[in-house]
Amino acid sequence: MEQSIAPELLAGLLANHDHDTIIAYVQSQHSVDIAHALSALEPQESIALMAMLELEQQASIMDYYPTDYRIDIAEALGAERLAALMHHMSHDDRAEVVRGLSEELATQTLQVMAKAEREDIKRLVAYPEGSAGAIMTTDYVTLLPHMTIQEAIDHLRIHAPAHETVNRAYVVDKQRTLLGSIRLQTLILSSPHAVIESLMEQHTHSVEWDDPQEYVAQQISRYDVVALPVVDQHHRLIGLVTHDDAMDVMVQEITEDFYKAGTVGKMSSNVRYASSWLLYRKRIMWLVLLVFGNIFSGAGIAYFESTIASHIHLLFFLPLLVGSAGNAGSQSATLIVRALATGEIVVKDWGRMMVRELLVAGALGVTMAIAVSLIGLVRGGQQLALVVACTMMIVVMIGSLIGLSLPFLLHRLRLDPATASAPLITTLADSIGVVVYFTIAAYFL
Amino acid sequence: MEQSIAPELLAGLLANHDHDTIIAYVQSQHSVDIAHALSALEPQESIALMAMLELEQQASIMDYYPTDYRIDIAEALGAERLAALMHHMSHDDRAEVVRGLSEELATQTLQVMAKAEREDIKRLVAYPEGSAGAIMTTDYVTLLPHMTIQEAIDHLRIHAPAHETVNRAYVVDKQRTLLGSIRLQTLILSSPHAVIESLMEQHTHSVEWDDPQEYVAQQISRYDVVALPVVDQHHRLIGLVTHDDAMDVMVQEITEDFYKAGTVGKMSSNVRYASSWLLYRKRIMWLVLLVFGNIFSGAGIAYFESTIASHIHLLFFLPLLVGSAGNAGSQSATLIVRALATGEIVVKDWGRMMVRELLVAGALGVTMAIAVSLIGLVRGGQQLALVVACTMMIVVMIGSLIGLSLPFLLHRLRLDPATASAPLITTLADSIGVVVYFTIAAYFL
Numbered sequence: 001m002e003q004s005i006a007p008e009l010l011a012g013l014l015a016n017h018d019h020d021t022i023i024a025y026v027q028s029q030h031s032v033d034i035a036h037a038l039s040a041l042e043p044q045e046s047i048a049l050m051a052m053l054e055l056e057q058q059a060s061i062m063d064y065y066p067t068d069y070r071i072d073i074a075e076a077l078g079a080e081r082l083a084a085l086m087h088h089m090s091h092d093d094r095a096e097v098v099r100g101l102s103e104e105l106a107t108q109t110l111q112v113m114a115k116a117e118r119e120d121i122k123r124l125v126a127y128p129e130g131s132a133g134a135i136m137t138t139d140y141v142t143l144l145p146h147m148t149i150q151e152a153i154d155h156l157r158i159h160a161p162a163h164e165t166v167n168r169a170y171v172v173d174k175q176r177t178l179l180g181s182i183r184l185q186t187l188i189l190s191s192p193h194a195v196i197e198s199l200m201e202q203h204t205h206s207v208e209w210d211d212p213q214e215y216v217a218q219q220i221s222r223y224d225v226v227a228l229p230v231v232d233q234h235h236r237l238i239g240l241v242t243h244d245d246a247m248d249v250m251v252q253e254i255t256e257d258f259y260k261a262g263t264v265g266k267m268s269s270n271v272r273y274a275s276s277w278l279l280y281r282k283r284i285m286w287l288v289l290l291v292f293g294n295i296f297s298g299a300g301i302a303y304f305e306s307t308i309a310s311h312i313h314l315l316f317f318l319p320l321l322v323g324s325a326g327n328a329g330s331q332s333a334t335l336i337v338r339a340l341a342t343g344e345i346v347v348k349d350w351g352r353m354m355v356r357e358l359l360v361a362g363a364l365g366v367t368m369a370i371a372v373s374l375i376g377l378v379r380g381g382q383q384l385a386l387v388v389a390c391t392m393m394i395v396v397m398i399g400s401l402i403g404l405s406l407p408f409l410l411h412r413l414r415l416d417p418a419t420a421s422a423p424l425i426t427t428l429a430d431s432i433g434v435v436v437y438f439t440i441a442a443y444f445l
Numbered sequence: 446m447e448q449s450i451a452p453e454l455l456a457g458l459l460a461n462h463d464h465d466t467i468i469a470y471v472q473s474q475h476s477v478d479i480a481h482a483l484s485a486l487e488p489q490e491s492i493a494l495m496a497m498l499e500l501e502q503q504a505s506i507m508d509y510y511p512t513d514y515r516i517d518i519a520e521a522l523g524a525e526r527l528a529a530l531m532h533h534m535s536h537d538d539r540a541e542v543v544r545g546l547s548e549e550l551a552t553q554t555l556q557v558m559a560k561a562e563r564e565d566i567k568r569l570v571a572y573p574e575g576s577a578g579a580i581m582t583t584d585y586v587t588l589l590p591h592m593t594i595q596e597a598i599d600h601l602r603i604h605a606p607a608h609e610t611v612n613r614a615y616v617v618d619k620q621r622t623l624l625g626s627i628r629l630q631t632l633i634l635s636s637p638h639a640v641i642e643s644l645m646e647q648h649t650h651s652v653e654w655d656d657p658q659e660y661v662a663q664q665i666s667r668y669d670v671v672a673l674p675v676v677d678q679h680h681r682l683i684g685l686v687t688h689d690d691a692m693d694v695m696v697q698e699i700t701e702d703f704y705k706a707g708t709v710g711k712m713s714s715n716v717r718y719a720s721s722w723l724l725y726r727k728r729i730m731w732l733v734l735l736v737f738g739n740i741f742s743g744a745g746i747a748y749f750e751s752t753i754a755s756h757i758h759l760l761f762f763l764p765l766l767v768g769s770a771g772n773a774g775s776q777s778a779t780l781i782v783r784a785l786a787t788g789e790i791v792v793k794d795w796g797r798m799m800v801r802e803l804l805v806a807g808a809l810g811v812t813m814a815i816a817v818s819l820i821g822l823v824r825g826g827q828q829l830a831l832v833v834a835c836t837m838m839i840v841v842m843i844g845s846l847i848g849l850s851l852p853f854l855l856h857r858l859r860l861d862p863a864t865a866s867a868p869l870i871t872t873l874a875d876s877i878g879v880v881v882y883f884t885i886a887a888y889f890l
Contacts, residue, residue: 030650160634166612166630184633189598189602221689226671244688247695250692251699258779263775263779264776264779271780271784271789272789272790272794284812295820298765301761301763302760302761309754315760316743319743319746320739323735324739327735328732330708330867330868335724344717349717363725367729422775423772423871426868
């Protein structure tokens with residue numbers, strides 16, 4: 001396995017003004033590795049290092065910077081230098097930069113760019129965040145159906161896309177309506193006199209510009225394609241989403257859900273270099289919200305103070321019972337959140353899932369009730385065993401049903417199902433567990 | 446957005462023996478959609494439907510079945526029919542099928558296959574699960590460095606790979622040592638008389654056969670490539686991992702971590718169609734384990750029974766204090782588990798992360814202590830406010846440090862850091878919280 005570049009090494013070389021070594025070293029590295037290393041340095045240091053390189057390499061490093069850091073660099077560069085770099089950047093990445101700039105700098109930068117580039121960027125920036133339009137590139141080549149293979153190859157020679165990952169050319173008519181696509185391999189292997197129309201694949205999967213990014217990523221993954229064409233409402237080709245962006249979208253979506261499951265807010269920056277203040281902000285909200293949730297459990301306990309005072313040994317089982325409810329609920333929520341995110345299940349499956357959950361939670365409840373009743377027998381006799389077994393059975397069922405239903409409910413309310421995190425479920429289940437336990441205990445004892 | 450095929454529709458058509466409609470319908474669909482729909486039916490039903498289609502389409506459907514279901518189908522088909530299908534399947538998928546078969550059926554199936562195919566499968570099956578070798582395909586084309594472009598194109602015409610995603614040809618010497626690669630686009634656009642060696646890119650990223658799958662997937666994502674060549678210890682080309690497999694690996698890895706974070710065991714099957722018994726098995730182990738963890742909290746409470754009995758109002762704050770410790774710990778663990786999984790941080794970063802965590806947890810603890818002391822003032826006066834504020838500060842710090850350290854510790858012990866789930870951290874933090882709270886209370890009150 002190869003090792004990536006240590007940021008400390010670059011910082012050291014920079015500090016020693018060892019320009020020749022830096023240039024020789026950096027030119028032998030892949031831009032993505034340089035970008036990762038530089039993103040750990042101060043923007044001014046990175047700019048000083050970038051300035052030693054060719055514009056093309058600088059642009060390629062810009063393509064690979066993490067989003068937040070790239071904006072810092074862009075702001076520090078200023079309009080003139082940024083515009084020169086953006087000329088060489090990939091079309092989707094430069095649009096993303098403009099989207100993040102202050103309005104003033106964005107206007108200034110666009111003003112000094114060539115008209116065609118300016119309009120390309122403006123068009124891409126106009127697509128709403130999270131849509132297919134916002135991650136598509138306009139850096140691809142189109143062919144006309146009546147071209148011969150030889151004409152197509154000559155056309156490619158002039159307009160060949162720089163994009164690494166494209167392995168198909170798209171066939172459109174004069175109105176840019178998407179007609180089909182042809183693999184580069186087919187171009188190579190066919191007679192030069194054959195006509196594109198007779199060789200192209202007609203049923204080319206496409207997505208619409210306003211389809212959500214996750215949907216586009218799922219389609220690319222499902223159909224194992226390198227890229228998907230994006231069309232407008234008249235089925236005109238307007239862009240291309242490539243597999244590398246799809247992979248980023250998928251990983252980013254699951255990571256967000258993963259963070260939510262641990263009640264950590266959305267973070268685009270690297271955990272390693274995140275500031276304490278950022279981490280504080282991403283964590284404090286849920287911690288405080290959950291305190292208020294826990295007040296209900298506290299109130300429940302306070303309500304049963306007299307029962308507890310006369311049967312203080314009941315407290316031994318409290319963490320165990322309410323904990324199990326929360327744990328069972330977290331499990332259900334985890335399964336449902338993921339399945340809703342992948343589209344494996346949809347809201348109308350709630351009933352069907354509920355029936356199965358009753359079975360599963362019932363079986364789990366019985367197993368847990370038997371386990372806890374044995375501890376009950378040892379610690380307090382038959383009656384206590386009965387109380388804790390009944391409670392366990394009920395709270396595991398209730399916890400599981402909350403865990404199952406909450407993601408559906410959030411989805412229904414157009415909120416993110418991943419908000420149904422383990423800590424939230426645990427907090428909800430805790431307060432219900434307290435009430436169930438002491439109610440049953442008060443009845444039996 | 447398009448809709449996938451409803452399994453019920455296929456089952457209905459099958460039940461009515463409406464063969465013509467089935468064939469017409471299925472032939473117009475993508476194999477991945479057919480495979481998804483069929484995988485909800487009984488294997489015998491799917492086999493009945495597949496039997497109506499061309500062998501090529503049957504094989505393509507096999508390529509797309511979920512792993513477990515594919516094995517069921519393979520076992521039901523028997524050696525002869527399976528061998529015929531495997532002839533048309535993709536090289537990596539058919540090796541995966543053989544890996545899952547019973548030894549008897551695997552031997553029988555391989556016996557009826559052609560020698561070259563049998564040896565290709567045997568070679569692929571020998572690579573250990575989880576390694577680059579186990580997900581690579583051998584379905585690609587190689588060129589020799591002294592070939593002219595025209596010779597290369599003629600060579601491609603004969604050996605053109607069927608694999609959709611390949612956009613490069615790899616250049617090897619007579620010993621199959623990887624020398625470089627050339628984009629199909631370059632082949633199209635160059636003079637027919639130019640020599641491959643002069644046009645190929647020499648620094649082609651490659652991975653070794655025993656590199657872990659996650660590493661390979663990360664490399665494909667990092668360098669935005671469509672495929673990565675796999676080499677043996679002598680740098681000889683032995684396979685190719687394509688972007689679609691890399692995406693599957695990445696999603697599968699994060700999904701497993703996501704499940705672990707909710708204490709649900711590893712599941713390869715679809716949540717929608719998972720049986721109650723499977724779900725029970727994936728959930729019961731952790732539920733029972735955590736009960737034992739909770740016994741410590743219970744024992745802590747039992748130990749302080751006399752303090753609690755004389756200050757029963759302390760109980761109101763118990764869920765809130767111990768809950769906050771668990772929640773803060775879950776947040777830290779979530780961040781570290783993800784960062785360890787992506788390689789953003791490594792074990793030796795523990796110290797650095799610890800310092801930052803002390804700052805963040807300190808700030809969180811102070812905020813939470815202020816909040817809870819206000820509630821304490823209202824419910825019990827200054828002294829109670831002091832007790833709960835001190836406890837909150839301490840348990841939030843301890844919870845956070847446990848949440849931060851446990852994933853590192855697990856990683857160090859060569860266990861999966863994702864085992865540091867929210868429920869586990871909560872359970873650990875609970876017992877510590879109980880002891881801290883009542884110790885402080887006993888001291889002050």
